[in-house]
Amino acid sequence: MNTEERREKLLDRLERTDKPLTGTALAREFAVSRQIIVGDISIIRAMGKNIYATPRGYIIPSEQKEKRMVLATLCCRHGADNVQKELDIVVDNGGFVRDVIVEHPLYGEIRCDLMLATRRDVANFVRRMQECRANPLSVVTGGVHLHTIEISDKAALLHIQKDLREEGILVEEA
Numbered sequence: 001m002n003t004e005e006r007r008e009k010l011l012d013r014l015e016r017t018d019k020p021l022t023g024t025a026l027a028r029e030f031a032v033s034r035q036i037i038v039g040d041i042s043i044i045r046a047m048g049k050n051i052y053a054t055p056r057g058y059i060i061p062s063e064q065k066e067k068r069m070v071l072a073t074l075c076c077r078h079g080a081d082n083v084q085k086e087l088d089i090v091v092d093n094g095g096f097v098r099d100v101i102v103e104h105p106l107y108g109e110i111r112c113d114l115m116l117a118t119r120r121d122v123a124n125f126v127r128r129m130q131e132c133r134a135n136p137l138s139v140v141t142g143g144v145h146l147h148t149i150e151i152s153d154k155a156a157l158l159h160i161q162k163d164l165r166e167e168g169i170l171v172e173e174a
Contacts, residue, residue, distance in 0.1 A: 006030055007040050011049060020057030020115065052113040055125055059115060070151045074164065075171040077143045080136055082169060083129070087122040089163045090149055094156045101146040102137045110137060114147075144171065 001009070010026065023041075027034040041058060045051055052059050076086055090097050097116040104110050116122050129136070138145035151157050164170035 001030075003040075006032070007044060010037070010040050011044055014051060014058060014060045017059075020054050020059040022057040025057070052115060054113045054115040055128055056115070056121075070153060070157055072149050072151065072157050074147045074149060074161070076145055076147065076164065076169050077138075077171050078169050079143055080139070082167070083136055084122060084126045085167060086164065086169050087116055087125070088119060089167065089169075090147070090160055091116060091118055091122055093160045093163065094152055095160055096150040098148040098150060100137055101148070102141045102144070104140055112137060 010030065013026070013029070014021065023034040023037045026037045030037070041051055041053070050061060052061060074090075078086060087097055097114050099111050099113050101109060101111045114125065116125060128134075136145070149157075149160070151160070161170055165172070
C-alpha cells in the first residue's frame with residue numbers, strides 16, 4: 001500500500017472507532033513506525049480533519065453521536081495535589097473534560113486535549129502524570145487554567161460549579 005492509501009485507511013480507521021487508538025497500535029496495524037503514524041496524523045490534520053491527540057491515543061470527536069449538549073469553559077486554580085479532585089468533580093457530575101488551557105507568558109494560549117469521561121480516565125491520567133513526574137500545565141500560571149467541558153444540561157453545569165466552588169477550585173469572575 002502506498003502512502004496515500006495508508007492515510008486514507010488510517011483516517012477511515014479513526015472515523016470508525018469511538019475509542020482512542022495509540023500511535024503504537026496504529027503503527028502495528030499498518031506495519032509502519034510510530035513516527036510514520038505521527039507524520040500521517042499531522043498531514044491528515046493539515047487537510048482539515050479534526051483529530052485529537054489524547055493521553056490515551058488519537059480520536060476523532062463524533063459530534064453527531066454526542067449526547068452532551070452544553071459546552072462550557074471553567075476557570076480553575078489549584079496546585080498539583082488537587083488535579084484528581086478537580087477532574088473527579090467534573091466527571092462525577094456527568095461532565096466530559098475536553099481539554100486544559102493555559103495562557104503562557106511567551107507562547108500565548110497552550111491547549112492540550114484530555115478527553116476524560118470517567119473516574120477511571122481521571123485515575124489513569126493522574127497515574128501517568130505521576131509516573132512521568134510531570135507537572136500540570138498550570139504550573140506556568142500559578143495554578144490558573146481553563147477546562148472546556150461538555151455536559152448534558154445547565155443543571156449539571158451548576159452542580160459542577162457549586163462543587164468546585166466549595167473546594168476553592170473555581171475562579172469566580174470579577
